[in-house]
Amino acid sequence: MTVNEFFRKIFFVDLLKGMSITQHFFNSPKVTLQYPKQRWNPPERFRGVLRLEKDKCNACELCVKECPEGIIKVESIRGDDKKKHPVTFTIDLKRCTFCGFCAEACPSEALNVSKDYELSFYDRDDIRLDMERLHKGVEITPYEK
Amino acid sequence: MGLLAVEALVKIVLVLLVLVLLVAYMTYAERKIVGFMQVRLGPMRVGPWGLLQPIADVVKLLIKEDITPTMVDKWVYWIAPVLAVVPAFLVFSVIPWGDSVAIFGRQIGQYVADINVALLFILAVMSMGIYGIILGGYSSNSKYPLLGGLRSAAQMVSYEVPRGFAIIGVILIAQSMSLVDIVKAQEHSRIWYFVPQLVGFVIYFISSVAECNRSPFDLPEAESELVGGFHTEYSGIKFAFFFLAEYTNMIAVSAVAACLYLGGWLPPFPNWLPWLKVVPGIFWFLLKVALLLYLFLWFRATFPRYRYDQLMRLNWKWMIPVSIINAMVTGLALILWS
Numbered sequence: 001m002t003v004n005e006f007f008r009k010i011f012f013v014d015l016l017k018g019m020s021i022t023q024h025f026f027n028s029p030k031v032t033l034q035y036p037k038q039r040w041n042p043p044e045r046f047r048g049v050l051r052l053e054k055d056k057c058n059a060c061e062l063c064v065k066e067c068p069e070g071i072i073k074v075e076s077i078r079g080d081d082k083k084k085h086p087v088t089f090t091i092d093l094k095r096c097t098f099c100g101f102c103a104e105a106c107p108s109e110a111l112n113v114s115k116d117y118e119l120s121f122y123d124r125d126d127i128r129l130d131m132e133r134l135h136k137g138v139e140i141t142p143y144e145k
Numbered sequence: 146m147g148l149l150a151v152e153a154l155v156k157i158v159l160v161l162l163v164l165v166l167l168v169a170y171m172t173y174a175e176r177k178i179v180g181f182m183q184v185r186l187g188p189m190r191v192g193p194w195g196l197l198q199p200i201a202d203v204v205k206l207l208i209k210e211d212i213t214p215t216m217v218d219k220w221v222y223w224i225a226p227v228l229a230v231v232p233a234f235l236v237f238s239v240i241p242w243g244d245s246v247a248i249f250g251r252q253i254g255q256y257v258a259d260i261n262v263a264l265l266f267i268l269a270v271m272s273m274g275i276y277g278i279i280l281g282g283y284s285s286n287s288k289y290p291l292l293g294g295l296r297s298a299a300q301m302v303s304y305e306v307p308r309g310f311a312i313i314g315v316i317l318i319a320q321s322m323s324l325v326d327i328v329k330a331q332e333h334s335r336i337w338y339f340v341p342q343l344v345g346f347v348i349y350f351i352s353s354v355a356e357c358n359r360s361p362f363d364l365p366e367a368e369s370e371l372v373g374g375f376h377t378e379y380s381g382i383k384f385a386f387f388f389l390a391e392y393t394n395m396i397a398v399s400a401v402a403a404c405l406y407l408g409g410w411l412p413p414f415p416n417w418l419p420w421l422k423v424v425p426g427i428f429w430f431l432l433k434v435a436l437l438l439y440l441f442l443w444f445r446a447t448f449p450r451y452r453y454d455q456l457m458r459l460n461w462k463w464m465i466p467v468s469i470i471n472a473m474v475t476g477l478a479l480i481l482w483s
Contacts, residue, residue: 015448022182022447032186 036143042115047100049116052089052134056110059084063102063111069095072102089131093119116140148251156257160237168392169199175442182446206388209381214285217378221284226379226386229277232270233393239263240400241325243410243426255410255427256325264312264322267401268305271356274394275301278358278365278375281387285378293374296453297358297365303460304355304362310468311349314342314475315405324401328409335415339406344471346406348464350440353398355456357391359441361448362456399437400430407433 001009008014033040042048059076071092076084103113118140121127129138173188173195180187188195213222243255260266275298282294315338316322319330331337339346355362366374376387403409410426412418451459 018447019443022443025184026178026182026446028184030181030186031184032189034186034189 040117042117046115046117047098047113049093049098049114049119049129049138050091050096050103050134051112051114051137052131053110053112054086054089054131054135056108057086057089058108058110059086060107062105062107066101066105068099068101069097071095086131089134091129091134093127093129094124152253153257157238160257161234164234164237164393164396165389167396168389169203171392171396171438172202172388173199174438175445178439178442179446182443203385206381206385211381211383214287214378216286218284218286221280222378223383225277225281225284226383226390227277228280229274229390230386230393232273232277233390233397235270236267236394236397237400239266239324240397240404241328241409242400242430254325259323259325261321261323263324264316264327264405267397268309268312271394271397272301272305274390277387277390281379282365282375285375287378289372289377290375293365293367293371293377296371297375300358300362300364300456301356303457304352304464307348307460307464307468308352308356310465310472311342311345311352312405313472314338314345317472317475317479318342324404324409328404328411331408332411332415337406337408337411342406342471342475344467345475346402348468348471349402349406350437352460352464353402354441354444355460357394357398357441359391359395360445361451363450364453364456367450395438395441396434399434399441402437403430403433407437409433 059074061074061076064070064072064074071094073088073090073092074086075088076086079085098113100113103111106112114137116138119127119138133139176198177187177195188198191198191201213219238257239260241254241256241259245252245254247253278297278301279294282290282292282297285291315327318334318338318341319327321327321330327338358365364374365371366376371377376384379387408429410430412421412424412426412429414421
């Protein structure tokens, strides 16, 4: 132990330096977001849950082909105007990786990536999104207190 | 005689109530301050700014099921939390929080008792607190509590030695063991004893942190290695008792340090700022105690836990020799100057 080290030790130089650092953080602004009261604003290119504009969809099933997890199911009928319309359109969010490939593949821009991120459900069957819920967006119970 | 008893009873009830409330809000302060130092907010949901959190915690602990595990030593298991809590509260019977005041023509001292061996009493009673921890660890019939109890036995017994030696310096200067007399001696000499006894103050405080099993000396309840240490098997109200004992001990050592080294209820700078005397003494006393308690929390947020051999080395190779030298130098200086 050198003389310098000895004096550092008996005058608690290192300990006091550490304490000054914690005191600095004590005075600094806090990073906590009080979630239900304050909500997080996702960044511009955030990929949240998918949204479907069902009037634009022509049931080409490119999204079904593109999906790496194979979780999109589409059934369609040909309408009076000789165009295909989706009858059922379900996405099983349980296995969705939010890669956004389906939205990229969609030629009619019917399938889009939204910024909704509040995706907890009381029932595991609720995780399977059908056409109506994909159209309206996942319902969020607002926090009141 | 009757009036004296009533006076003492009122004081005891007041001190107990204030202490329990202080302990409750000490836990709140701890969570808040440590949270702030970790760039968090701490409790925010129960009441405004989480101010009712300690009350919610107390209610939760009180209505929790009181589990006595099978195969524990029942009597010892029951008595250990009480043995931990009672000495912690007893210390406050000799701590003065203000100068004596006249109420209805009677001089009423702001302390429960002023005995002439107060410091000796405090040291004796505080060392009793170890029994609660050792017995709690032993009676749980589980290896982690036993290890925690063993560690705390060695730690608390060792750190009592430098603390006792550090106090000797103050006793020598004040020539009294009564806390009231020590504070009055500081008023008389117009200097608080942390100035001539800085080394003693530092040693006293460090060994007090170790005595209270607080971080960075919290080996007896090191949660990352011993689950919860001596109170692993305790839950509900009995656990609350250990908790109460730990925090009461923190307040007690801070209050004793405030009396011994920081001038108790005296206002600062009596020469330059004489008008500070209009503020009642209890305010200054509580302010000093609060500052010392803040140090406890600051330490906890800053320092990592000592290893067991480091803990023992710090005590036996540094603190005890330095505290003995401090006591000897103080005695010599007193002889030379008088």
